[in-house]
Amino acid sequence: GAVVSQHPSWVICKSGTSVKIECRSLDFQATTMFWYRQFPKQSLMLMATSNEGSKATYEQGVEKDKFLINHASLTLSTLTVTSAHPEDSSFYICSARTQRVLNTEAFFGQGTRLTVV
Amino acid sequence: GNSVTQMEGPVTLSEEAFLTINCTYTATGYPSLFWYVQYPGEGLQLLLKATKADDKGSNKGFEATYRKETTSFHLEKGSVQVSDSAVYFCALRPPSNQGGKLIFGQGTELSVKP
Numbered sequence: 001g002a003v004v005s006q007h008p009s010w011v012i013c014k015s016g017t018s019v020k021i022e023c024r025s026l027d028f029q030a031t032t033m034f035w036y037r038q039f040p041k042q043s044l045m046l047m048a049t050s051n052e053g054s055k056a057t058y059e060q061g062v063e064k065d066k067f068l069i070n071h072a073s074l075t076l077s078t079l080t081v082t083s084a085h086p087e088d089s090s091f092y093i094c095s096a097r098t099q100r101v102l103n104t105e106a107f108f109g110q111g112t113r114l115t116v117v
Numbered sequence: 118g119n120s121v122t123q124m125e126g127p128v129t130l131s132e133e134a135f136l137t138i139n140c141t142y143t144a145t146g147y148p149s150l151f152w153y154v155q156y157p158g159e160g161l162q163l164l165l166k167a168t169k170a171d172d173k174g175s176n177k178g179f180e181a182t183y184r185k186e187t188t189s190f191h192l193e194k195g196s197v198q199v200s201d202s203a204v205y206f207c208a209l210r211p212p213s214n215q216g217g218k219l220i221f222g223q224g225t226e227l228s229v230k231p
Contacts, residue, residue: 034218
């Protein structure tokens with residue numbers, strides 16, 4: 001299947017700083033990327049959907065000014081957690097798919113473990 | 118609205134036992150249905166999928182059949198291995214597509230003992 005690479009796989013940052021997570025589709029053009037957050041032993045919560053060249057669409061309850069999403073190219077989307085706090089510590093997962101072919105599934109990155117201290 | 122409900126875990130089985138993880142959904146129309154697997158510390162991998170009623174998805178010995186009449190997509194495997202230990206997520210993609218976003222169940226942890 002297609003490959004989606006997320007970087008970094010884990011990061012520790014100080015409270016109040018910002019951290020950027022990258023999501024790349026390595027062998028296909030991702031017209032749409034999704035960012036999820038996963039709490040321990042829980043399901044994935046969709047945070048936002050981004051289409052290349054457009055502003056991201058955020059799910060209800062997700063602060064767009066805190067979780068900045070950029071999808072500047074067909075192979076790269078970034079999630080920046082601004083002014084991080086310990087409660088932002090979580091596992092963040094991106095997924096990507098192309099809408100140029102009907103009924104394709106989304107492919108997931110390996111996730112980023114964020115710890116805010 | 119759209120939702121997915123899975124049986125609660127953890128599920129603990131002995132090697133070569135039969136596995137069933139129940140999944141039911143609520144959706145308008147005919148969503149696409151998926152099973153994903155997550156190994157510790159990793160992202161999700163697509164295990165199998167079905168896009169219309171009565172379709173059977175299968176992969177690596179796992180199977181699931183799209184049952185419209187019972188709104189279910191139960192995951193089964195005839196003989197589990199220790200390497201199958203992971204968290205399994207049932208998911209649906211609404212028929213309206215909504216950009217392709219997925220709605221996940223809460224996940225079911227499977228632990229297979231030798």
